[in-house]
Amino acid sequence: MVKNKKISNIILLAIIVLLPLVIRGSYSRGILILWAIYAILALSLNLIVGYMGLLSFGHAGFFGIGAYTSALVCLNLGFSFWPALLLTLIVVGVVGLGVGYFSIRLHGVYFAISTMAFSEIVRLIMTNWMSVTRGPMGLNDIPRPAFFGFNFSSELSYFYLVVAIAAVLYFIVHIIISSPLGRSFKSIRENQELSHSIGIDVAKTKVLAFTVSAMIAGVAGSLYAHYYTVIAPEVSGLFYSTVGLIMVIVGGKGTLLGPVIGAFIFTILPEALRATNQLQMIVFSLVLILTVIFLPNGLMSILKLSWGKQSRNKMVGR
Amino acid sequence: MAIMQVSNLTKKFGGVTANKNVSFEVKENQIVGIIGPNGAGKTTCFNSICGFTKKTEGQVLFGDKDISNLVHFQIAGLGICRTFQHTTIFPEFTVMENILAGMYLKAETGIFSTIFKYGKIVKQEQKLEEAAHKIIKMVRLTGKENSIAKNLAYGQQRKLAIGIALATSPKVLMLDEPAAGLNATESKELVELIRDVSKTGITVVLVEHDMKVVMSVCDNIIVLNYGEKMAEGTPAEIRKNEKVIEVYLGTETD
Numbered sequence A: 001m002v003k004n005k006k007i008s009n010i011i012l013l014a015i016i017v018l019l020p021l022v023i024r025g026s027y028s029r030g031i032l033i034l035w036a037i038y039a040i041l042a043l044s045l046n047l048i049v050g051y052m053g054l055l056s057f058g059h060a061g062f063f064g065i066g067a068y069t070s071a072l073v074c075l076n077l078g079f080s081f082w083p084a085l086l087l088t089l090i091v092v093g094v095v096g097l098g099v100g101y102f103s104i105r106l107h108g109v110y111f112a113i114s115t116m117a118f119s120e121i122v123r124l125i126m127t128n129w130m131s132v133t134r135g136p137m138g139l140n141d142i143p144r145p146a147f148f149g150f151n152f153s154s155e156l157s158y159f160y161l162v163v164a165i166a167a168v169l170y171f172i173v174h175i176i177i178s179s180p181l182g183r184s185f186k187s188i189r190e191n192q193e194l195s196h197s198i199g200i201d202v203a204k205t206k207v208l209a210f211t212v213s214a215m216i217a218g219v220a221g222s223l224y225a226h227y228y229t230v231i232a233p234e235v236s237g238l239f240y241s242t243v244g245l246i247m248v249i250v251g252g253k254g255t256l257l258g259p260v261i262g263a264f265i266f267t268i269l270p271e272a273l274r275a276t277n278q279l280q281m282i283v284f285s286l287v288l289i290l291t292v293i294f295l296p297n298g299l300m301s302i303l304k305l306s307w308g309k310q311s312r313n314k315m316v317g318r
Numbered sequence B: 001m002a003i004m005q006v007s008n009l010t011k012k013f014g015g016v017t018a019n020k021n022v023s024f025e026v027k028e029n030q031i032v033g034i035i036g037p038n039g040a041g042k043t044t045c046f047n048s049i050c051g052f053t054k055k056t057e058g059q060v061l062f063g064d065k066d067i068s069n070l071v072h073f074q075i076a077g078l079g080i081c082r083t084f085q086h087t088t089i090f091p092e093f094t095v096m097e098n099i100l101a102g103m104y105l106k107a108e109t110g111i112f113s114t115i116f117k118y119g120k121i122v123k124q125e126q127k128l129e130e131a132a133h134k135i136i137k138m139v140r141l142t143g144k145e146n147s148i149a150k151n152l153a154y155g156q157q158r159k160l161a162i163g164i165a166l167a168t169s170p171k172v173l174m175l176d177e178p179a180a181g182l183n184a185t186e187s188k189e190l191v192e193l194i195r196d197v198s199k200t201g202i203t204v205v206l207v208e209h210d211m212k213v214v215m216s217v218c219d220n221i222i223v224l225n226y227g228e229k230m231a232e233g234t235p236a237e238i239r240k241n242e243k244v245i246e247v248y249l250g251t252e253t254d
C-alpha cells in the first residue's frame, strides 16, 4: 500500500516537472508558477484546517509577512534570497507562535475571526508604515533568487525552483502527518476531550501546528514576492486567505494531494475566465458550494474511489 | 500501600454541591467501585481527580505526589487514565489507530525528531503496533484492527474506549460506567476484562450502576449519596449496610 502511494507521488512529480515542456510561453508558465505557490499556501492551511480542524482565515497575514520580510531584507540590507528565506522562516515562525498562543484559546468561529483580524492588522501596518513598507505603493525591484551564480530569471527555472521547494515542504508535511505527532493532530480534530485524557497537551500541540503552518505560508509569500518582483499590502488581503481555504476544501481537506489539486483548479479556472473579472468570484463561489454539497471530502474523494481503498496510507489516520 | 488518596474533596457548581468532603483511599492493585444513585456526584469525583474540572477544595495524592493542582494531560502523564461515561473514541480512526493514538505518551513526538529522524519513528511505529495488537487482544477486538471505529457495534466501541485508556499504560485505570448499555454477555465479558487488567498490576477504580459487575469484581466499594460518602466497605459489608439498602440497593431490581 505504502509503496503504491510512493510510486503515484513520483509519477505525479514527474508529470509536474514535464508540464512546462507542453505549456510554453512565459505567460502560461507564469500561471504554473502561481499554481505551485498557491499549492504551498494550501498545503500550509491544510495542515491545520484539514488535519487539526482549526479554521484559519488569517493565513494571508503570514503569506504577506513572508513576502515583505524577504523582500525588505533583500532590498534594504543587501541579503540574497536564501539567507532572506531563512530569516523569513524565523520571523514568520515567531509571529505564528505569538498569534497561535493568543488565539488558540478561542474556539471555533472566534478563532477564525481572531486570525482574520490578525491578517487585517498586518495589511494595515503594511499600508501605513510608509517609511519601511512604502505604504500602498508597495515594493518593487525585488531581486530574483540566484544559486551559485545561476539566476532564476526565466519562468522555466523559477518554476522548477518553486516545485523543488514545494516538494520538500510536501515531504515534510507527509512525514509529520504520518508520525505519532501528526496522529496527535488528528486526535485533537477527532476528539479533544479524549486527547486530553491520553496525555496530549492540546493547547501546546495546536500552537505547534499553527506555527509550522504559518512558516510554510511564509515561504509561499517569499516565493511570490521574488517571482513578481513587485508586491503591495494586498498580499495580506482577505483574498489570499479565502482562496487558500477554498483550494483546500475543494481539493480535499485532510489529504496531502487535495490542496495541490485545489490550487491547480483555482489557478487554471480564473485564466479561462480572465476576460470576465466579475464572473470570477461567482464561479469560485459556485464551485465551492457545489463541492461542499456533492463532494464534502473534496475532489480527492473521486480520485480515492478510482484508486480503490489502497490509496490509504497504513500509518495515517484519515 | 495507598496508590491514591483523596482527602476532603469538595466540588460546587454554583449552588449545587456535587461532592462534599469526600475522602477515600485506593490501595495498589485493588479494584475499587464507586456507586450511588444518579446525580450522586460520581462522575464529578472522577473529573476532579483526573483534572478535568477544578476542585473547590480538597487534595489528591498519587503515591506521595500532590496532584491536586495538575490538569488532565499532566495527570495522564503521571499514569492515571480515565474513560468517559459517554462512549469516547476517535470515530474516523481505525481500531489500530485508536490504540496507537492512546500510546501518544510513549511515542517520540518532538517536531525536530519527527522531521530529521524519521527512520527512527518508523521503527518505533512497528514496536508500538506490536504492543497495540496485545491491547486489542486484551479488549477482545482481534480481527477488527482495520475497522473504522465509528462503524463498530456499540459494545465494541465501549471496549475500544477501554483499550485506548490501556494504551497509555496507566498505573491507575478509572472507568466511568463501563457496563452502561451492555447486554448480559457483554457485561460478563467486561468483568473478565477488568480482572485481566487487574492481573497485569493495574489499579482499577470504576463507577458503575450494574451491581452484578460491581459486586463481582470490587475489593472495596465507596457509596456516594447527594455528593457525600455514605458508606465504604467490602461487597459483603455494603450488601448488609442498611443505609445503603434503603437509599440505593433497595431500588435495584436485580
Ligand SMILES: Nc1ncnc2c1ncn2[C@@H]1O[C@H](COP(=O)(O)OP(=O)(O)OP(=O)(O)O)[C@@H](O)[C@H]1O
Residues within 6 Å of the ligand: B013, B016, B017, B018, B036, B037, B038, B039, B040, B041, B042, B043, B044, B045, B085
Ligand atoms: N458541569 C456542571 N455544571 C453544573 N452542575 C453539574 C455539572 N456537572 C454535574 N453537575 C451536577 O452535579 C451533580 C452530580 O453530577 P454527576 O454527573 O457527578 O453525578 P453522577 O453520580 O455521575 O450521576 P450519573 O449516575 O447520572 O452519571 C448533579 O446534580 C449534576 O446536575
Ligand SMILES: [Mg+2]
Residues within 6 Å of the ligand: B042, B043, B044, B085
Ligand atoms: Mg456519572
